[in-house]
Amino acid sequence: MRKVAIVGVGHSGFRSMTPDMSYKELMYEAAAKAYEDAGVDPRRDVESFVSVAEDFNEGTSIFDEYVPDQIGGVLKPVHTISAEGIHGLIAAYMQVLTGAMDIVMVEAHSKASNILTLSDVVAYAMDPIYNRPLRANPLFIAGMEMNRYLYETGTIEEQCAKVVVKNRGNGFLNPSAAYGASLTMDLVMTSEMISYPLKRLEISSHADGAIVMVLASGDAAEELTDLPIWIRGVGWCNETPSLETRDWEGAIYARKSAELAYRMAGIRNPRLEIDFAEVDDTFAYKELQHMEALLLCRDGEAGFLVEEGATELDGELPINPSGGSLGVGHLLDASGLGRVLEVVMQLRGEAGQRQLEDVETGLAFGWRGIPTTSGAAVVLSI
Amino acid sequence: MGMRKVAVVGAGMTKFMRRAQETGRELAYQASKMALDSCEMTLDDIDCVALGSAPDAFDGLHMKGEYLSDGAGAWHKPYMRSYVGGGTGVFAAIQGWYHVASGLFDTCLVVCEEKMSSCKPHPQSAFLTIFDHTTERPLKPNLVWIFALEMNRYMTVHGLEKKDIAQVAVKNKRNALDHPCAQVAADITVEDVLNSEVLAWPVQRLDISPTSDGAVAMVLAAEHVAKRITDKPVWIRGVGWSLDTAYWTNRDLYYPKYVEYAARMAYDMAGIKEPRKEIHIVEPYDPFDYKELHHLEGLLLADKGEAPRLTADGVTARDGNMPVCPSGGLLGVGNPIAAAGLMKVSELFWQLRGEAGKRQVPGRPRTGLAQSWGDLMQVGCVVILGV
Amino acid sequence: MSANVETFPGTPLSQADFDEGKILTTHWIPKLDYGWDAGVAISRYLAELKNGRIVGIRCQRCRRIVVPPRVVCEWCWEPMDEWTYLEDSGTVNTFSICYIRWDASRAKEPQIPAVIEIDGASKGAGILHLLEEVNPEDVRIGMKVEAVRKPAEERTGSITDIKYFKPI
Numbered sequence: 001m002r003k004v005a006i007v008g009v010g011h012s013g014f015r016s017m018t019p020d021m022s023y024k025e026l027m028y029e030a031a032a033k034a035y036e037d038a039g040v041d042p043r044r045d046v047e048s049f050v051s052v053a054e055d056f057n058e059g060t061s062i063f064d065e066y067v068p069d070q071i072g073g074v075l076k077p078v079h080t081i082s083a084e085g086i087h088g089l090i091a092a093y094m095q096v097l098t099g100a101m102d103i104v105m106v107e108a109h110s111k112a113s114n115i116l117t118l119s120d121v122v123a124y125a126m127d128p129i130y131n132r133p134l135r136a137n138p139l140f141i142a143g144m145e146m147n148r149y150l151y152e153t154g155t156i157e158e159q160c161a162k163v164v165v166k167n168r169g170n171g172f173l174n175p176s177a178a179y180g181a182s183l184t185m186d187l188v189m190t191s192e193m194i195s196y197p198l199k200r201l202e203i204s205s206h207a208d209g210a211i212v213m214v215l216a217s218g219d220a221a222e223e224l225t226d227l228p229i230w231i232r233g234v235g236w237c238n239e240t241p242s243l244e245t246r247d248w249e250g251a252i253y254a255r256k257s258a259e260l261a262y263r264m265a266g267i268r269n270p271r272l273e274i275d276f277a278e279v280d281d282t283f284a285y286k287e288l289q290h291m292e293a294l295l296l297c298r299d300g301e302a303g304f305l306v307e308e309g310a311t312e313l314d315g316e317l318p319i320n321p322s323g324g325s326l327g328v329g330h331l332l333d334a335s336g337l338g339r340v341l342e343v344v345m346q347l348r349g350e351a352g353q354r355q356l357e358d359v360e361t362g363l364a365f366g367w368r369g370i371p372t373t374s375g376a377a378v379v380l381s382i
Numbered sequence: 383m384g385m386r387k388v389a390v391v392g393a394g395m396t397k398f399m400r401r402a403q404e405t406g407r408e409l410a411y412q413a414s415k416m417a418l419d420s421c422e423m424t425l426d427d428i429d430c431v432a433l434g435s436a437p438d439a440f441d442g443l444h445m446k447g448e449y450l451s452d453g454a455g456a457w458h459k460p461y462m463r464s465y466v467g468g469g470t471g472v473f474a475a476i477q478g479w480y481h482v483a484s485g486l487f488d489t490c491l492v493v494c495e496e497k498m499s500s501c502k503p504h505p506q507s508a509f510l511t512i513f514d515h516t517t518e519r520p521l522k523p524n525l526v527w528i529f530a531l532e533m534n535r536y537m538t539v540h541g542l543e544k545k546d547i548a549q550v551a552v553k554n555k556r557n558a559l560d561h562p563c564a565q566v567a568a569d570i571t572v573e574d575v576l577n578s579e580v581l582a583w584p585v586q587r588l589d590i591s592p593t594s595d596g597a598v599a600m601v602l603a604a605e606h607v608a609k610r611i612t613d614k615p616v617w618i619r620g621v622g623w624s625l626d627t628a629y630w631t632n633r634d635l636y637y638p639k640y641v642e643y644a645a646r647m648a649y650d651m652a653g654i655k656e657p658r659k660e661i662h663i664v665e666p667y668d669p670f671d672y673k674e675l676h677h678l679e680g681l682l683l684a685d686k687g688e689a690p691r692l693t694a695d696g697v698t699a700r701d702g703n704m705p706v707c708p709s710g711g712l713l714g715v716g717n718p719i720a721a722a723g724l725m726k727v728s729e730l731f732w733q734l735r736g737e738a739g740k741r742q743v744p745g746r747p748r749t750g751l752a753q754s755w756g757d758l759m760q761v762g763c764v765v766i767l768g769v
Numbered sequence: 770m771s772a773n774v775e776t777f778p779g780t781p782l783s784q785a786d787f788d789e790g791k792i793l794t795t796h797w798i799p800k801l802d803y804g805w806d807a808g809v810a811i812s813r814y815l816a817e818l819k820n821g822r823i824v825g826i827r828c829q830r831c832r833r834i835v836v837p838p839r840v841v842c843e844w845c846w847e848p849m850d851e852w853t854y855l856e857d858s859g860t861v862n863t864f865s866i867c868y869i870r871w872d873a874s875r876a877k878e879p880q881i882p883a884v885i886e887i888d889g890a891s892k893g894a895g896i897l898h899l900l901e902e903v904n905p906e907d908v909r910i911g912m913k914v915e916a917v918r919k920p921a922e923e924r925t926g927s928i929t930d931i932k933y934f935k936p937i
Binding site for chain 3: 385394395396397398399400401402403404408412413416420442502503504506507509510513515516517518520521522523524526527529532534535540562563580581582583584585595596627629631632633634635
Binding site for chain 2: 011053054055056057059060061062064065066067068069073074075076077078079080081082083087090091093094095097098099100121122124125127128129163234235236237238239240241242252256260314367371374
């Protein structure tokens with residue numbers, strides 16, 4: 001099978017609002033930087049372009065239309081994947097694997113600040129016959145799942161709060177993060193109860209920004225860069241969208257994504273072979289639940305690990321050194337690509353104050369958020 | 383080329399209807415089940431699922447790919463939704479192709495579904511939102527504008543008359559009389575088209591396809607698996623796709639360059655040097671009658687401005703030298719956007735296996751081309767199938 | 770489908786089914802409000818429309834002048850920042866005479882949408898707008914037209930600051 005690597009990344013930085021730039025301009029900035037980083041000319045070298053977008057996040061139907069110009073894809077193969085950023089990366093990866101193309105790019109972005117009724121948009125994703133008529137704020141889904149997760153695993157609320165302190169703190173060391181902050185456990189534990197037991201500070205705030213990555217096949221990758229970041233394995237999975245029949249405990253979509261990715265990467269003991277991970281933390285408890293589902297620790301152990309500091313930057317298994325969605329800002333479907341971005345920066349040694357030592361293999365995992373059970377994982381190595 | 387060979391081994395579809403009782407999920411299920419049954423496979427045999435569906439605005443659902451996943455057999459499977467507007471139907475087959483050609487999977491279920499009827503006051507109203515939110519939407523454009531603008535440009539540049547174009551509607555609606563799932567099959571004349579209500583000149587009511595509900599699914603398999611499943615795998619010989627600039631008002635709409643680029647990519651991959659000789663059946667996207675002609679030219683199967691003459695000469699009839707839309711196309715079968723595109727690929731699948739019943743193109747065709755189109759007169763997606 | 774298959778799934782409904790109350794439905798009117806940031810290029814475009822001018826932008830490499838303006842030339846992949854004022858007149862590239870509204874209802878008076886190539890921009894560079902003060906039968910591709918604007922105090926920085934184009 002062909003080897004494929006990430007040879008260029010670019011992003012526009014992540015801020016709570018970006019009133020000076022349209023989405024096209026954000027995408028252009030990220031794309032220009034990524035192509036510069038990779039040393040490619042999109043008009044000449046990039047053979048396929050994958051864009052990640054959902055109509056209702058943009059406020060435009062067939063958003064695909066508005067993509068090619070600012071990523072250099074006019075009159076070239078361009079398509080949209082309506083899924084998570086990492087799904088988009090995987091679509092690009094598969095295209096290179098076919099052998100039909102050597103250099104493919106993927107972009108994802110968020111203009112969450114432009115969605116004035118974001119909560120209604122999220123509610124619009126709920127089943128129109130069984131769930132929407134209840135007219136409940138969709139955050140109840142996260143509250144219910146967190147409740148069940150704590151019950152099943154014995155994890156306590158304080159451990160979830162610790163995730164917030166850690167990630168917002170990591171965000172402080174991340175110049176592109178929107179929500180770096182020095183919080184205390186007390187502040188988090190006493191923040192407003194939004195949907196029991198989920199508290200306001202445990203919910204990541206949204207941010208705007210764009211991320212672009214360039215993938216290349218083995219030979220092309222080695223020509224373009226001295227430090228290609230190799231994709232060793234990918235996995236993705238859907239459980240069920242139904243609230244009534246889904247599994248509320250174990251994030252099965254994450255478990256199965258990881259199984260597929262590890263198998264492809266030849267990883268038998270993820271706890272030992274993965275040096276660090278960027279996993280979705282849209283809600284604080286999600287980081288713990290995902291850690292367990294991704295087999296980075298045993299069920300019920302994640303809470304203890306964060307409590308002991310094992311997942312801090314200087315711990316034995318750093319989780320979300322970027323700050324995750326809690327620290328960087330939730331980038332809607334681009335969040336997963338934000339996780340991949342940090343893994344790439346860390347493996348390249350370009351993570352500045354957050355730089356982890358001696359890291360060779362990282363895992364990135366994204367989740368599409370409520371009300372979905374859809375996730376995707378990628379294992380990267382130098 | 384060294385690429386993994388991928389075949390279509392099964393296909394299924396629902397009727398195309400103005401309004402179906404079934405939910406989108408149920409439509410997806412019906413088509414998927416039929417596709418699996420057609421090649422005696424079960425969901426356990428399916429490694430991954432690729433779904434294509436066009437605007438979420440029709441269904442009144444955000445992230446409708448997630449909502450549909452259960453109906454598309456994606457429970458506990460790798461699942462992704464691709465979306466290129468009207469091009470989605472044929473693109474979904476391409477998406478399924480790269481899933482299997484990548485070597486990661488041996489089988490893929492490709493599902494396309496559309497339920498337009500849920501959108502009120504009329505599905506057409508959802509198309510207001512495809513226009514640029516700042517520079518165009520304040521003018522309250524509607525979808526028919528953009529077709530009319532393109533049709534007018536095409537006709538004026540080539541000096542065509544409505545009657546040259548209307549014959550396509552007549553041909554396709556008549557072809558569709560032989561399609562059991564057809565929504566608007568009819569025996570009409572060019573006069574009927576010319577006398578029908580003017581919607582947005584030069585577009586008249588009988589020039590256009592209806593809004594529809596429907597779903598189509600197909601099963602793709604890698605070579606070694608395909609040969610086990612069926613005696614008659616239909617190989618995906620080439621794929622291509624291309625997206626033109628969003629600034630459609632800066633383009634000359636008389637010719638779909640993006641279709642040409644997509645076609646060239648597919649012809650290259652398939653090793654086809656003389657498409658007019660080597661392509662035996664063509665299923666271009668025909669949401670409006672002039673589009674069939676426009677696309678035939680973009681596919682390099684007719685010289686610019688010459689496609690109407692081919693039609694008039696009977697070359698594109700089902701028993702002609704180059705049958706075009708033997709299925710009845712969107713004009714005859716219906717237009718549940720994404721499902722319509724995949725219907726064309728399925729039609730080729732059945733035609734090339736000699737299973738198209740009354741619609742069968744004579745002479746044992748061996749190679750077929752399906753093309754879809756979408757966005758703001760922007761995307762071309764081409765799949766070439768062969769036995 | 771396979772010539773072997775006889776029946777196809779799908780249950781078509783008719784208007785009568787609904788009128789007779791045989792079908793259960795749910796309704797939902799979503800609250801979908803967006804405030805799109807116009808960004809660098811379009812903000813200038815809108816501001817100039819408010820001032821009563823159409824502004825385009827030029828690519829230094831391919832020397833195209835395009836409208837609506839954008840920050841990158843999609844052909845050359847070069848940043849564009851040479852703002853160029855364009856004329857108020859243009860040529861009709863294509864048009865339609867439309868009798869249905871955006872919600873598919875019938876209109877008594879037709880609208881005439883058109884792509885108008887703006888003078889001063891490169892050939893083919895046009896914008897979408899409406900034609901008025903003209904008989905539908907008289908509209909031609911290639912016709913020369915000019916912009917008719919709202920009075921300055923009514924302009925808000927929108928494409929509708931130009932009310933329509935009319936024949937010169």
